[in-house]
Amino acid sequence: MLGQMMHRPLRIADILTFASEIHGKEGIVSSTVEGGLHRTSYRELEQRSGQLARALARLGVTNGDRVATLAWNGYRHFELYYAVSGMGAVVHTINPRLSAEQMTYIVEHAGDKVLALDLTFVPLIEKLAPHFPADMIYVIMTDSAHMPETSLPGALCYEELLTAESPGFDWPEFDENTAAGLCYTSGTTGHPKGTLYSHRSTVLHAYSCALSLYSAMRPGNRILPVVPMFHVNAWGMPYAAPMAGATMVMPGPRLDGAALWDLMDGEEVFSAWGVPTVWLGLLDEIAKRGAKPRALGEVVIGGSAAPPAMIEAFEKMDASVCHAWGMTEMSPIGTTGLLHASEGDLALPERVAVKSKQGRRVFGVDLKIVDENGARQPHDGKASGELYVRGNVITSGYFRNDAATADAMDNEGWFGTGDVASIDEKGFLQITDRAKDLIKSGGEWISSIDVENMAIAHPGIANAAVIAVPHPKWDERPVLIAVAAGDTPPSNEDVNAHLAQHLAKWQLPDDIIWVDSLPLTATGKVSKLTLRKTYGAHALSEQSAE
Ligand code: ADP
Numbered sequence: 344m345l346g347q348m349m350h351r352p353l354r355i356a357d358i359l360t361f362a363s364e365i366h367g368k369e370g371i372v373s374s375t376v377e378g379g380l381h382r383t384s385y386r387e388l389e390q391r392s393g394q395l396a397r398a399l400a401r402l403g404v405t406n407g408d409r410v411a412t413l414a415w416n417g418y419r420h421f422e423l424y425y426a427v428s429g430m431g432a433v434v435h436t437i438n439p440r441l442s443a444e445q446m447t448y449i450v451e452h453a454g455d456k457v458l459a460l461d462l463t464f465v466p467l468i469e470k471l472a473p474h475f476p477a478d479m480i481y482v483i484m485t486d487s488a489h490m491p492e493t494s495l496p497g498a499l500c501y502e503e504l505l506t507a508e509s510p511g512f513d514w515p516e517f518d519e520n521t522a523a524g525l526c527y528t529s530g531t532t533g534h535p536k537g538t539l540y541s542h543r544s545t546v547l548h549a550y551s552c553a554l555s556l557y558s559a560m561r562p563g564n565r566i567l568p569v570v571p572m573f574h575v576n577a578w579g580m581p582y583a584a585p586m587a588g589a590t591m592v593m594p595g596p597r598l599d600g601a602a603l604w605d606l607m608d609g610e611e612v613f614s615a616w617g618v619p620t621v622w623l624g625l626l627d628e629i630a631k632r633g634a635k636p637r638a639l640g641e642v643v644i645g646g647s648a649a650p651p652a653m654i655e656a657f658e659k660m661d662a663s664v665c666h667a668w669g670m671t672e673m674s675p676i677g678t679t680g681l682l683h684a685s686e687g688d689l690a691l692p693e694r695v696a697v698k699s700k701q702g703r704r705v706f707g708v709d710l711k712i713v714d715e716n717g718a719r720q721p722h723d724g725k726a727s728g729e730l731y732v733r734g735n736v737i738t739s740g741y742f743r744n745d746a747a748t749a750d751a752m753d754n755e756g757w758f759g760t761g762d763v764a765s766i767d768e769k770g771f772l773q774i775t776d777r778a779k780d781l782i783k784s785g786g787e788w789i790s791s792i793d794v795e796n797m798a799i800a801h802p803g804i805a806n807a808a809v810i811a812v813p814h815p816k817w818d819e820r821p822v823l824i825a826v827a828a829g830d831t832p833p834s835n836e837d838v839n840a841h842l843a844q845h846l847a848k849w850q851l852p853d854d855i856i857w858v859d860s861l862p863l864t865a866t867g868k869v870s871k872l873t874l875r876k877t878y879g880a881h882a883l884s885e886q887s888a889e
Pocket of ligand 1: 527528529644645646647648649666667668669670671672675701760761762774776777866868
């Protein structure tokens with residue numbers, strides 16, 4: 344027997360019309376590319392998104408067309424999110440930190456018809472435009488006063504397009520499985536791969552995000568995505584915040600510690616979300632100024648493992664850390680680390696230990712860990728294996744890439760994350776490594792994340808990464824690549840003595856290479872690929888790890 348309830352398609356545009364009606368005074372504060380702060384409300388954003396949708400329709404954008412964006416976090420990028428998906432087209436967010444070759448590849452692969460770009464990226468796109476389709480429509484996201492002289496063919500001014508249209512829009516109805524967004528992962532090997540989100544997956548993910556990050560997602564809260572809108576929809580915040588009635592404070596292009604500190608303090612941001620590298624910058628700034636931004640009560644850390652030393656630093660200043668894990672292919676949130684009220688007040692060391700794990704799965708995401716034969720492993724906190732996921736916000740296959748899809752899905756229809764993990768009895772996930780980053784020494788696995796976390800806790804080390812280096816006897820051995828906190832790096836003996844407090848002798852790095860900074864990927868994570876290319880042939884003696 345079927346239930347007898349209405350079936351209304353889940354549509355992204357309904358989030359914004361709801362926010363406009365119910366949370367109309369909340370909205371977005373943006374640090375703009377042109378300079379200065381801009382303030383707007385969800386009411387105004389809904390009206391302007393309608394104007395934009397009309398303008399895009401006039402340019403010939405229709406159902407299923409891809410409209411690419413190359414932009415920082417700001418209100419115009421938000422309007423593009425809603426106008427493009429709301430009219431039935433697809434927002435393809437491009438990561439500006441991709442290489443020229445990758446960017447040309449994805450513009451071609453996605454079949455983009457329009458490219459909307461911030462002023463910052465005009466020089467970059469002028470160079471790439473000859474490799475883009477000749478009929479590409481370029482929209483520069485600024486007003487007429489700031490329109491640059493440009494060689495981009497037929498470049499249009501965003502604000503002029505809007506001025507020509509009347510506000511609001513009668514958002515069309517379509518199947519909730521209609522494609523809404525497209526995001527390519529940076530691709531550690533081979534070409535980037537596209538995840539094609541639907542209206543249904545995006546709205547369900549917004550519910551999930553609001554539910555699993557409930558401390559941030561409250562009416563009137565002021566929250567800041569450092570995580571970019573060009574990467575996995577800023578972890579879903581631009582959909583969950585208007586749904587929940589929170590105001591977003593958008594950092595624009597200014598992501599250094601000092602700029603973030605000023606914006607957070609000035610705008611009384613309660614919760615801020617980003618990858619660990621960003622928080623290293625903010626913690627530095629907090630140390631310099633001797634105070635945290637005044638309203639900061641929560642820091643959501645994801646994208647790569649949050650080192651315990653970082654968690655401790657924030658917790659000590661009463662900024663509660665929520666460690667989250669996810670992937671582009673998962674919209675992205677898979678697990679979040681808010682502690683339940685019933686879990687009581689843990690003392691700092693226990694709290695840091697629990698929060699160093701990647702949190703518990705959110706409703707709607709199923710997790711399984713399997714051994715190399717695909718056999719399920721128990722959730723006992725000890726067994727580890729490759730992590731697979733299943734759910735309505737998880738990709739069912741890469742956009743126009745059957746080979747990558749076949750590689751990623753198992754025969755039960757689960758998606759393979761490529762992460763190696765354990766899950767404990769309480770449901771906490773612990774990521775040990777990316778499968779390809781694990782170090783296999785003499786038949787035993789060494790977790791690069793464990794060694795990195797320990798290294799970063801050394802007062803003389805500002806940042807660190809561990810890679811495997813080939814070894815004639817042990818197959819692979821770990822090498823630590825580190826950035827010193829002061830002018831003189833600590834000695835190798837000193838670092839190893841520190842690591843030896845928690846690691847077995849055979850897990851200690853064979854060598855330490857000191858560098859001024861670590862290379863980052865397009866999404867701001869430490870690039871192990873670059874480190875492997877640079878230091879993979881680092882010579883080790885046969886005696887090491889005896
Ligand atoms: P990209 O590599 O393009 O940045 P994603 O952002 O989708 O793509 O990266 C997802 C991967 O990032 C995960 O599979 C995992 O390896 C890593 N990751 C994300 N969050 C965490 C976390 N909290 N701890 C450890 N690894 C993480």
